[in-house]
Amino acid sequence: MTAAVSATLVPALEAHDLRFGYGERAVFDGVGLSVGRREIVCLLGGSGCGKSTLLRTLAGLAAPQQGTVSFLGQPLRAPHPRAALVFQQPSLLPWLDVTANVGFGLDFARQPATDKATRARRIAEAIDAVGLTPFAHAYPAQLSGGQAQRVALARALAREPELLFADEPFSALDAVTRAGMQELLVELVHRWHTAALLVTHDIDEAILVADRILLLASRPGAPGRLVREWRVDIPRPREQHGEAVVRLRLDIVAALRAAA
Template identity: 70%
Template sequence: MNAPLVDAALTGADTATPVLGAHGLSFAHAGVGTVFDGISLAIRRREIVALLGSSGCGKSTLLRVLAGLEKPATGEVRFLGQPQAAPHPRSALVFQQPSLLPWLRLADNVGFGLDFAHQPRAGKDALKARIAAAIEAVGLAGREAAYPAQLSGGMAQRAALARALAREPELLFADEPFSALDAITRAEMQALLVDVVHRWHSAVLLVTHDIDEAILVADRILLMGGRPGHLVQEWTVDIPRNREDHPDGVAGLRLAILAALRHASP
């Protein structure tokens, strides 16, 4: 196993500062009205937080606001203590579709954008090493020259995860990243996600529909519901990892979340 690539002590902010802090967020789409309001949350360093909620309650919209892709109508997002006006270079995104560039080989897709001006500066060799480490971590070593069309859906999603890791993110935003995958590939990817973010010392905000995925992966689960959407409940998941080995704990929490989800659905 590779050593973690990022030493949190070297990144400048004190470790008590949450990697992401949001206060009093609301958002409205023209014609749809208020999607969510009154949302405040904090994501600690290296913490994996799952955001659950019924379809349409505003999870993806909230993720886009937290990631700096959309501006909130009210409230503020802070990244490592600083007000965030645009996506932070130390954050990374993974979506349901891997969205690889079809004309670039795997290694170039993983490295895409790393030399853009807003990225932290790094030498060519350091970038190459980062790309190689990320590809190795997701189990795609040896496939660097493959084009996206030559990858299975699971492999393409591994490549998207490698592209995110190559940014050495303090925070990884993931919106239903595994929901297009079959059950076995999905379970492999859930385990891989936990493994790599622990090694990379990254925090994660994982939007998911899947209660089991939230329980297996997250340190903390936030439940969103209502119209407009708001955060209705949260659970700290204190079931030891690997959680598949603790079916009673998983089943108990699943029932509690299911009951709250039913209650929270409009």
């Protein structure tokens, strides 16, 4: 087997037996998971069960007290330049226009070296992909919430990441904008050949977006654990398969109740 072929068999992300806590209190314990190349995994769970903390640990932003995280087959101890993050708030720099916000950080030392022309092409492609070319020179204050979140998505894609970490990226948006963003996310992840780990507490979002859903749950006072997993093989667009969607939804709701 050639090195190139074997490299694609290594998952994008793998974690074993992770624990993280504040003081004596564990937020989660015994968590193991993997995200395959080009796979979209949703981490679903109720408020406060530890989703954001787990995501931060998996992304190298927080060190686990126990267990290991590997990214592209290598141990991960700090944020990796081939992994991109999108948060609930777009956190754009108000004094930079859309183009400069999308390009921000691309020439930092930890990023893979690229020449100016390549950077400019990547930035323009990412802005085009999220449908914001007419706003390329607008400033954050001139954008709607949905547009600002699309800039955050473009900023992540311009890094051509192997894995996109997203923590409730659409939860501040209205229902219609949100549905459009969910479709856009799936389309972009497929087009960019990237994997994604999306944190959400929205069951419908998880069902529409995920190839696989992991349920994180914690009983009061106990650490969060991954309690269930579903492979979602409903063909896309999933809205057209209402019966299968409803069946899966009911199953997830029952699992959430049982875990509470």
